[in-house]
Amino acid sequence: MSTTDSVAWPGTRIGARPLAERLHGWVTTVDHKRLGILYVFYGFTFLLIGGVEAAVMRIQLIRPHNDFVSPQIFNQMFTMHGTTMIFFVVMPIVFGFANYLIPLMIGARDMAFPRVNAFSFWLTAFSGMFLYYSFVGGYGLYGLGTAPDVGWFAYAPLTAKTFSPGHSTDFWTLALLVSGFGSIGTAVNIIATVLSMRCPGMTLGKMPLLVWLNLVMAALVILAIGPLTAAQLMLLVDRYLGGHFFDTQAGGSAVMWMHFFWVFGHPEVYVLVLPAFGVASEVIPVFSRKAIFGYPIMVAATIAIGFISVSVWAHHMFTVGMSAGGNLFFVLSTMAIAVPTGIKIFNWLATMWGGKIHFKAPMLFCVAFLFQFLIAGLTGVMLGSAPFDWHLGNSYFVIAHFHYVIVGAILFAVFAGIYYWFPKVTGKMYGERLAKLHFWLFFIGFHLTFDFMHVPGLLGMPRRIYTYEPGRGWDAWNFVVTVGVFFQAAGILAFAVNLIRSSLRGRPAGSDPWDAWTLEWSTASPPPEYNYASIPVVKSRRPLWDLKHPEDPDWKYE
Amino acid sequence: MISIGAALGQATRPALSPTDIFAPVSTPAESIFDLSLLVLAVAGFIFIIVSGLLTYSILKFRKRSNDDGREPAQVYGSSQVELAWTITPVIIVLVLFLATARVIFSVQGAPHPKNALQVTVVGHQFWWEYRYPGLQVVTANELHVPVGEPTFLDLLSADTDHSFWVPRLAGKTDLIPNHPNKMWIEPRQTGVFLGQCAQYCGTQHAKMLLRVYVESRPDFDRWVRQQAVAAQADDPPSEGRRLFEHTACINCHTVQGTAANGRFGPDLTHLMSRETLGSGIAQNTPENLRRWIRRPDDLKPGSLMPPMGLTDQQLDAVTTYLTSLR
Numbered sequence: 001m002s003t004t005d006s007v008a009w010p011g012t013r014i015g016a017r018p019l020a021e022r023l024h025g026w027v028t029t030v031d032h033k034r035l036g037i038l039y040v041f042y043g044f045t046f047l048l049i050g051g052v053e054a055a056v057m058r059i060q061l062i063r064p065h066n067d068f069v070s071p072q073i074f075n076q077m078f079t080m081h082g083t084t085m086i087f088f089v090v091m092p093i094v095f096g097f098a099n100y101l102i103p104l105m106i107g108a109r110d111m112a113f114p115r116v117n118a119f120s121f122w123l124t125a126f127s128g129m130f131l132y133y134s135f136v137g138g139y140g141l142y143g144l145g146t147a148p149d150v151g152w153f154a155y156a157p158l159t160a161k162t163f164s165p166g167h168s169t170d171f172w173t174l175a176l177l178v179s180g181f182g183s184i185g186t187a188v189n190i191i192a193t194v195l196s197m198r199c200p201g202m203t204l205g206k207m208p209l210l211v212w213l214n215l216v217m218a219a220l221v222i223l224a225i226g227p228l229t230a231a232q233l234m235l236l237v238d239r240y241l242g243g244h245f246f247d248t249q250a251g252g253s254a255v256m257w258m259h260f261f262w263v264f265g266h267p268e269v270y271v272l273v274l275p276a277f278g279v280a281s282e283v284i285p286v287f288s289r290k291a292i293f294g295y296p297i298m299v300a301a302t303i304a305i306g307f308i309s310v311s312v313w314a315h316h317m318f319t320v321g322m323s324a325g326g327n328l329f330f331v332l333s334t335m336a337i338a339v340p341t342g343i344k345i346f347n348w349l350a351t352m353w354g355g356k357i358h359f360k361a362p363m364l365f366c367v368a369f370l371f372q373f374l375i376a377g378l379t380g381v382m383l384g385s386a387p388f389d390w391h392l393g394n395s396y397f398v399i400a401h402f403h404y405v406i407v408g409a410i411l412f413a414v415f416a417g418i419y420y421w422f423p424k425v426t427g428k429m430y431g432e433r434l435a436k437l438h439f440w441l442f443f444i445g446f447h448l449t450f451d452f453m454h455v456p457g458l459l460g461m462p463r464r465i466y467t468y469e470p471g472r473g474w475d476a477w478n479f480v481v482t483v484g485v486f487f488q489a490a491g492i493l494a495f496a497v498n499l500i501r502s503s504l505r506g507r508p509a510g511s512d513p514w515d516a517w518t519l520e521w522s523t524a525s526p527p528p529e530y531n532y533a534s535i536p537v538v539k540s541r542r543p544l545w546d547l548k549h550p551e552d553p554d555w556k557y558e
Numbered sequence: 559m560i561s562i563g564a565a566l567g568q569a570t571r572p573a574l575s576p577t578d579i580f581a582p583v584s585t586p587a588e589s590i591f592d593l594s595l596l597v598l599a600v601a602g603f604i605f606i607i608v609s610g611l612l613t614y615s616i617l618k619f620r621k622r623s624n625d626d627g628r629e630p631a632q633v634y635g636s637s638q639v640e641l642a643w644t645i646t647p648v649i650i651v652l653v654l655f656l657a658t659a660r661v662i663f664s665v666q667g668a669p670h671p672k673n674a675l676q677v678t679v680v681g682h683q684f685w686w687e688y689r690y691p692g693l694q695v696v697t698a699n700e701l702h703v704p705v706g707e708p709t710f711l712d713l714l715s716a717d718t719d720h721s722f723w724v725p726r727l728a729g730k731t732d733l734i735p736n737h738p739n740k741m742w743i744e745p746r747q748t749g750v751f752l753g754q755c756a757q758y759c760g761t762q763h764a765k766m767l768l769r770v771y772v773e774s775r776p777d778f779d780r781w782v783r784q785q786a787v788a789a790q791a792d793d794p795p796s797e798g799r800r801l802f803e804h805t806a807c808i809n810c811h812t813v814q815g816t817a818a819n820g821r822f823g824p825d826l827t828h829l830m831s832r833e834t835l836g837s838g839i840a841q842n843t844p845e846n847l848r849r850w851i852r853r854p855d856d857l858k859p860g861s862l863m864p865p866m867g868l869t870d871q872q873l874d875a876v877t878t879y880l881t882s883l884r
Contacts, residue, residue, distance in 0.1 A: 070859060071761050071762060071764065071859055071860050072761060072859075072860065075758075075761060075763075149761075151758050155718075155719050155757070155758070156719075157717070157718055157719075157735060158718045158719070158758070158759070158760060163683075163717065163718055163760065248734075248735035248736045249735070251736065252736070253736060253737070254719060254734050254735060254736065254737060255734060255737050288619070288630075289629050289630050290630055290631075290632060290633065291632050291633070291634055293633065293634070293635055293636075294634075294635035294636070294640050295634070295635065296635070297635065297640045319721060319729070319730050319731055319732050319756075319757075320732045320734060320737070320739075321713075321731060321732060321734070321737065321739035321740070323666075324662050324663055324666040324667060327662050327666070328658075328659055328662060331655060331658050331659070331662070332655055335651045335654055335655055336651060338647060338651060339644065339647045339648055339651060342643065342647045343640070343643060343644060343647075345608065346608075346643040347640075349608070349611055349612060349615060350633075350639070352612075352615045352616070352619060353615050353619065354619060354630055354631065354633065355619050355630050356619065356620075356621040356622075356625060356629075356630050357615075357616060357619050357620045357621060358621050359616075359620065359621075367612070367616060370612060371609060371612060374605065374608050374609060374612075375605065378601040378604060378605055379601075381597065381600075381601055381654065382594070382597050382598070382601060385593060385594075385597050385654060385657075385658045386658060386662055387589065387590045387593050387594075387658065387661040387662060387665060387729060388590060388593060388594045388597055388658075389729075390590060390728075390729020390730055390731070391579040391590060391594075391723075391725060391729050391730070392579075393730065394721060394723075394730065394756045394757060395756065458578070458579055458580065459574060459575040459577055459578050459579070460575060460576075460577025460578065460579060460723070460725040460752075460753065460754075461577075462721075462723065462754060462755070462756040463758075464758040464763060464764075465754075465763060465764035466764045467764050467765075468764065469767070471576070472575050472576060472577055472752075473574050473575030473576075473577075473578070474575070549629075552632075554632075557632075557634055558634070
């Protein structure tokens with residue numbers, strides 16, 4: 001491919017090549033930047049779909065005994081919403097960020113295995129579409145579609161043929177199985193790239209924190225996806241080959257499914273949140289105009305989180321009747337993870353302390369990320385105290401808690417990252433005013449929805465109910481929660497308009513609009529296909545700082 | 559923040575909701591409540607400190623309009639500070655862990671007196687079966703227990719996972735097939751306490767409501783005596799009873815002392831002693847009962863009870879028979 005290929009962002013002029021040829025270029029590409037963009041674009045497309053599913057649920061719950069949708073549809077909505085948001089929104093987006101940024105940040109020309117990279121993306125892309133095909137084909141070939149309705153963690157024995165006839169559960173199982181292979185491919189690729197493709201001078205201790213966080217994330221993917229894949233295969237054996245792993249009517253174990261799922265499920269939370277930490281660790285220093293505070297401790301805390309996160313899974317199972325000793329172990333490991341996580345929050349704060357904070361859109365989202373992640377962590381400690389969890393678990397409180405993590409922390413960091421690197425990816429500047437409108441709409445909507453969602457949980461409202469009785473004191477809270485959804489939707493609209501308009505008509509951004517310090521800002525915007533004409537050589541964690549401040553370079557202090 | 563407010567408010571005020579977790583009236587729920595106040599206080603304290611620091615730094619260190627354009631002093635880290643904010647959380651975590659451990663042992667390790675009331679709870683899609691071994695009582699959806707003494711529940715499931723959660727009495731415990739669980743309550747106050755299934759169990763998970771009637775010992779004994787007698791057989795059998803026993807009703811339902819001995823649906827021997835129908839979703843009135851028998855899906859779409867296709871006359875007859883089951 002010619003070098004002009006790499007600027008084929010929609011709307012940029014790249015000569016007179018026909019549309020079909022340009023699209024073909026996107027389908028056959030093995031360039032890490034294009035695959036990164038594809039991942040992120042794919043993730044945001046599914047974000048819209050998952051958002052509509054959430055809105056359907058919230059409209060149904062706006063008042064007691066509402067009949068906007070049937071219980072069957074409602075149960076499909078929460079199953080599809082959860083599955084979509086975890087596997088086909090946040091995972092693709094964090095993989096997209098890793099794909100796009102890691103080679104640029106470590107001074108490499110591509111990922112270690114470009115074709116594995118493309119293969120992994122298309123597996124993920126296929127599996128998401130396959131899952132949604134269940135709406136059409138879930139009951140076989142009769143056009144009688146029905147989406148999976150077993151919940152996103154699909155507890156046995158609800159997934160057994162007895163309770164889930166038809167094929168909707170099989171679509172769910174196979175979609176996760178296939179996307180799991182894609183995830184493992186990407187994780188292997190990230191690890192190989194980070195370990196073997198760094199430019200001269202970039203020791204592990206000089207890598208940008210985003211790269212470190214993605215390295216640990218990739219290691220967790222490899223640990224976590226295996227048990228999930230095994231469980232899906234066992235479920236398929238149960239459903240089609242007469243197995244009884246989870247088939248309780250024939251002596252199988254429902255609790256074993258829970259262990260398999262959460263051995264995947266909890267590290268998965270960190271798979272999603274570590275890359276978000278990565279974005280914050282890049283954006284906060286640049287917009288505070290200070291080096292990250294305590295780099296070695298940040299790396300150590302990341303690795304500690306990685307290790308501890310594989311030992312906390314059964315805190316999702318405090319109500320399934322574990323022994324007191326079992327409960328105690330998972331209380332301790334769950335609370336222990338608050339320590340390295342707290343260290344991270346303190347280090348981000350210390351980075352801002354004494355700086356000169358520029359409140360551009362990326363920084364606004366990062367400050368909100370910090371605030372919301374703090375609250376998410378504190379409600380996490382409450383849930384980690386097992387007896388408290390006997391109330392809070394499976395109530396709306398836990399829904400509010402993990403949306404605080406996934407929306408309040410991860411999605412806010414993703415927005416920060418999109419605005420921060422948008423000028424690099426497209427060569428155009430986004431509209432700051434529209435970005436701030438997006439921020440405030442989304443911030444208000446988020447807090448209306450998820451702050452007030454804690455309360456019905458404390459008042460005894462369990463999750464996954466399609467309707468509720470009046471007189472429980474839940475009505476007003478649920479009304480406010482639903483109102484917040486419309487603010488969030490308006491924020492997303494502002495975001496989409498901004499990106500489309502700016503990529504078509506934004507003013508040129510130049511190679512380094514933020515006066516930043518990591519390597520990706522030293523090449524053109526958008527970067528050429530080969531990233532760097534000559535491979536850079538670095539001496540510190542902030543190579544561009546050294547370049548801009550030859551009188552006071554970082555390598556003197558590291 | 560809101561949760562802290564709710565907690566502190568609840569310590570002095572009556573319940574905000576019949577299912578308020580901060581208005582406990584039973585021993586295990588009270589132990590959890592005390593622990594939750596400690597956890598909330600610690601979390602609230604950390605929140606105020608850290609969000610205060612965050613607010614201060616975004617106000618104090620924002621770029622001024624008269625900024626000179628120079629970079630601020632670059633600080634790379636500080637071992638002393640890092641040590642301080644590592645050790646402090648470790649201490650807090652240890653305190654919370656020990657407090658939590660105490661409550662776990664006090665709830666899970668509670669002594670089980672031999673003469674305590676024992677009830678077997680069986681979760682079904684989408685209703686609750688209660689069996690009182692030794693008392694010859696089998697009932698559905700409305701659990702009766704005496705006040706001031708512990709009741710131990712054996713939790714079983716006939717089909718999928720369920721969870722027993724009556725927030726004012728105890729935390730939730732799951733009912734899992736092939737995995738018998740236990741829990742206990744010791745209510746201190748009479749009254750009806752509400753809750754509902756807290757583990758997704760299928761289409762009608764939302765309408766699998768729980769009602770626990772806490773009664774004085776004499777009232778409870780009276781209830782047991784009344785439940786333990788078989789239904790009075792009418793002679794000759796009424797038209798409604800004949801219909802009931804000649805359609806599929808008896809495949810699923812039991813009426814003690816008659817031919818009906820099905821186990822799939824609720825025991826109807828003393829149906830009219832219950833206040834609600836369909837696992838707490840409607841008042842147990844003859845009109846509602848008739849509606850329910852005509853088409854259960856009208857009240858509870860996805861309910862596993864099929865409509866029997868009875869004519870209006872037959873519906874009247876069956877309803878009359880069922881309303882005689884006191």
